[in-house]
Amino acid sequence: AQSVTQLGSHVSVSEGALVLLRCNxxxxxxxxxxxxxxxxxxxxxxxxxxxxxxxxxxxxxxFEAEFKKSETSFHLTKPSAHMSDAAEYxxxxxxxxxxxxxxxxxxxxxxxxxxx
Amino acid sequence: GAGxxxxxxxxxxxxxxxxxxxxxxxSGHTALYWYRQRLGQGLEFLIYFQGNSAPDKxxxxxxxxxxxxxxxxxxxxxxxxxxxxxxxxxLCASSLVGGDNDYGYTFGSGTRLTVV
Numbered sequence: 001a002q003s004v005t006q007l008g009s010h011v012s013v014s015e016g017a018l019v020l021l022r023c024n025x026x027x028x029x030x031x032x033x034x035x036x037x038x039x040x041x042x043x044x045x046x047x048x049x050x051x052x053x054x055x056x057x058x059x060x061x062x063f064e065a066e067f068k069k070s071e072t073s074f075h076l077t078k079p080s081a082h083m084s085d086a087a088e089y090x091x092x093x094x095x096x097x098x099x100x101x102x103x104x105x106x107x108x109x110x111x112x113x114x115x116x
Numbered sequence: 117g118a119g120x121x122x123x124x125x126x127x128x129x130x131x132x133x134x135x136x137x138x139x140x141x142x143s144g145h146t147a148l149y150w151y152r153q154r155l156g157q158g159l160e161f162l163i164y165f166q167g168n169s170a171p172d173k174x175x176x177x178x179x180x181x182x183x184x185x186x187x188x189x190x191x192x193x194x195x196x197x198x199x200x201x202x203x204x205x206x207l208c209a210s211s212l213v214g215g216d217n218d219y220g221y222t223f224g225s226g227t228r229l230t231v232v
Binding site: 034036042043044045046049090095103104105106107108109 | 149151157158159161164172175207209220221222223224225226
């Protein structure tokens with residue numbers, strides 16, 4: 001069975017500081033991994049995804065994530081936080097049904113606060 | 117349409133009443149998903165449709181919950197005899213699935229259900 005663990009339900013950084021949001025996954029097959037962002041009172045928006053190929057993936061708004069199979073991790077980073085990055089971030093892994101694609105399993109989310 | 121449309125955006129209902137939530141996916145998206153997000157919680161998977169069949173109904177919390185989809189179009193989530201613990205934001209997403217490609221989900225803005 002596939003699962004996702006996000007370490008830290010709340011992360012606070014200063015504006016301009018590095019953002020690091022941690023995600024570890026469990027999967028018996030090569031995973032497809034995703035990060036979504038949810039701004040206050042808005043729906044979820046895809047930030048980036050890893051399916052195959054290059055393990056460092058770049059997303060919108062300057063975010064990137066690196067798939068590390070040996071560490072079963074897919075941590076999200078951004079070199080310099082902006083106030084507008086304050087939101088909740090969800091890591092997700094896709095469930096596979098005998099080779100066909102199914103639903104995403106989401107982590108519990110990490111709320112990012114950015115201090116001026 | 118241009119995005120995933122959900123209606124109503126807000127619904128207040130009395131305990132014990134039935135409610136019907138609607139999701140209009142992006143035209144051409146074969147897969148459709150329902151999730152529930154309780155206040156301060158992560159996303160809880162409810163059900164997944166591929167076309168109008170539901171390979172995975174494992175997330176439906178009880179037999180009060182049911183969902184159907186017409187072809188590769190509109191889906192409705194029905195909650196019978198609503199309880200206060202059903203209060204949550206119900207999110208719908210759709211995606212285009214094909215082979216090894218994974219285009220990620222597009223989420224609707226959700227229906228905020230309040231049971232009083």
